[in-house]
Amino acid sequence: MRPTAKLFSRKTNAKREAFEAEAMPHLESLYLAARRLTRSETEADDLVQDTMLKAYRFFDRFEPGTNMRAWLLKIQTNSYINRYRRRLRERAFREGEDARPVSESMMSRGAIRALSNPLDEAQRRMLAAAIQEALDSLNESQRMLIVLADLEELAYKEIAEILGCPVGTVMSRLHRARKAMQAHLIDHAIDLGIVEPVQENEVSAAHDEGADAPVSLEAYRMAREGAQ
Amino acid sequence: MKCELIDRRIGAYIDGELDPMSMLDVERHIEACARCQEMLVFEERFRGLVRESLEGVEPPRNLKAQILSSIDSSERKAARGSLAARAAQVFVAAASLTLIVGIGLQQRALSPEPLAFHEASLSPPSLVLDEVVRIHSSALPADVRAQAPSEISHYFRDKVSFPVQPAVFDDGEVRLMGARLHPVGSRTAAVLYYEVEGRRVTVVVTDRDLPDPTGRLREGEVAYRDVGGYTLPVVKVGRLTYIFTGDVERETLLRLARSARLAR
Ligand SMILES: [Zn+2]
Numbered sequence: 001m002r003p004t005a006k007l008f009s010r011k012t013n014a015k016r017e018a019f020e021a022e023a024m025p026h027l028e029s030l031y032l033a034a035r036r037l038t039r040s041e042t043e044a045d046d047l048v049q050d051t052m053l054k055a056y057r058f059f060d061r062f063e064p065g066t067n068m069r070a071w072l073l074k075i076q077t078n079s080y081i082n083r084y085r086r087r088l089r090e091r092a093f094r095e096g097e098d099a100r101p102v103s104e105s106m107m108s109r110g111a112i113r114a115l116s117n118p119l120d121e122a123q124r125r126m127l128a129a130a131i132q133e134a135l136d137s138l139n140e141s142q143r144m145l146i147v148l149a150d151l152e153e154l155a156y157k158e159i160a161e162i163l164g165c166p167v168g169t170v171m172s173r174l175h176r177a178r179k180a181m182q183a184h185l186i187d188h189a190i191d192l193g194i195v196e197p198v199q200e201n202e203v204s205a206a207h208d209e210g211a212d213a214p215v216s217l218e219a220y221r222m223a224r225e226g227a228q
Numbered sequence: 229m230k231c232e233l234i235d236r237r238i239g240a241y242i243d244g245e246l247d248p249m250s251m252l253d254v255e256r257h258i259e260a261c262a263r264c265q266e267m268l269v270f271e272e273r274f275r276g277l278v279r280e281s282l283e284g285v286e287p288p289r290n291l292k293a294q295i296l297s298s299i300d301s302s303e304r305k306a307a308r309g310s311l312a313a314r315a316a317q318v319f320v321a322a323a324s325l326t327l328i329v330g331i332g333l334q335q336r337a338l339s340p341e342p343l344a345f346h347e348a349s350l351s352p353p354s355l356v357l358d359e360v361v362r363i364h365s366s367a368l369p370a371d372v373r374a375q376a377p378s379e380i381s382h383y384f385r386d387k388v389s390f391p392v393q394p395a396v397f398d399d400g401e402v403r404l405m406g407a408r409l410h411p412v413g414s415r416t417a418a419v420l421y422y423e424v425e426g427r428r429v430t431v432v433v434t435d436r437d438l439p440d441p442t443g444r445l446r447e448g449e450v451a452y453r454d455v456g457g458y459t460l461p462v463v464k465v466g467r468l469t470y471i472f473t474g475d476v477e478r479e480t481l482l483r484l485a486r487s488a489r490l491a492r
Binding site for chain 2: 008009012016019020024027028031032035036041045048049052053056057109112113115116127128129131132135146149150151155156167171174175178181182185
């Protein structure tokens with residue numbers, strides 16, 4: 001408790017203490033999500049401060065027993081959307097929701113195996129950079145999904161609530177976002193020499209259903225269209 | 229179930245987000261299908277790589293402190309807001325008290341003839357005067373309600389960076405009612421509340437220097453300036469500045485400023 005505390009009423013002090021004990025431990029989580037969303041240190045800093053002040057103001061609306069981290073991430077995601085609404089719209093307009101659907105690249109079994117094998121330290125570092133780039137290549141709504149699902153590991157239900165859409169939509173969009181990231185990553189992995197480029201015969205075999213067929217991203221596109 | 233269907237569900241399967249029937253279906257297919265087993269290994273691996281690669285960002289060390297201090301300042305603002313509503317009540321209550329002005333040890337009399345500030349020389353200090361008008365007109369409640377100057381001095385002891393000696397007056401009609409802290413510019417000033425014939429008079433004591441390029445205002449002299457319908461006599465005492473204003477006639481205020489003494 002800092003010395004200024006004595007300036008406040010007992011009720012205010014209790015609220016500040018509760019906030020410090022319950023909300024503050026999630027600061028690192030919020031900051032990580034903010035950095036990955038904004039891709040900027042200063043903007044992340046700003047966004048998190050804004051989030052925490054809002055959370056404090058509406059602290060009595062938090063339902064005890066529910067997930068505090070999800071509640072905070074909801075505030076932050078909404079702040080982010082509101083703050084960058086214009087920018088998001090512009091980007092959505094430029095890129096289109098699915099301007100680059102699930103990429104033309106194919107994920108060969110070779111690629112899958114290569115990425116499943118143990119990696120050495122250098123490869124790991126290169127992949128980490130490639131994954132960050134892959135995340136940045138996504139559109140805003142896909143990036144939000146990856147951050148909330150794969151980084152913050154929230155439940156689909158919580159994500160659905162944050163983004164205001166049905167759980168089924170979270171599932172299908174998340175699937176698409178992951179595939180888009182994988183496609184980007186495979187491109188990089190090929191450049192980095194971790195993965196062999198796709199062979200001609202593998203591509204042509206894409207539509208076969210045999211156990212040896214390469215995993216075609218075309219299938220994901222069809223699956224996506226089927227899901228909508 | 230076809231492999232393509234599995235591909236579509238494998239993410240949710242790993243996340244444990246499929247309904248129990250679908251979980252079983254996917255599990256059964258994967259057990260029997262080498263391709264989808266590889267796919268599962270890859271998807272899990274990929275998930276791990278993503279988390280590992282995107283984690284490891286630490287918030288700046290002062291972020292938490294910044295947030296807590298913003299919270300504190302918003303609370304202070306809120307406290308002022310809610311108390312402001314009670315200000316009128318406080319003054320009514322305070323006014324009903326009979327009190328005796330403690331006549332402090334006479335240190336020095338504050339000046340004879342008032343001197344109007346040179347208008348042009350006053351642009352920066354006029355901001356301070358504007359703030360004093362705001363402080364007076366918002367009639368914020370006293371942090372301490374006391375009539376004895378020594379009590380007021382004591383109250384400010386650890387709160388401002390200078391010793392506060394309230395101004396006292398020979399005029400028995402002037403009553404010290406209380407005091408509060410208030411920022412003036414970047415500094416914390418002492419705000420003293422008085423009553424004169426049932427009207428409020430505020431005296432702000434600040435260690436903020438009011439530059440006087442004309443050099444006309446000497447120690448102990450009274451100068452004044454009119455701001456927003458208020459008259460503000462100003463007196464310099466050492467490195468401190470006493471600024472008066474109130475809901476009384478200009479002549480009354482100037483008379484008060486001239487006759488003010490410092491309590492100890
Ligand atoms: Zn299969």
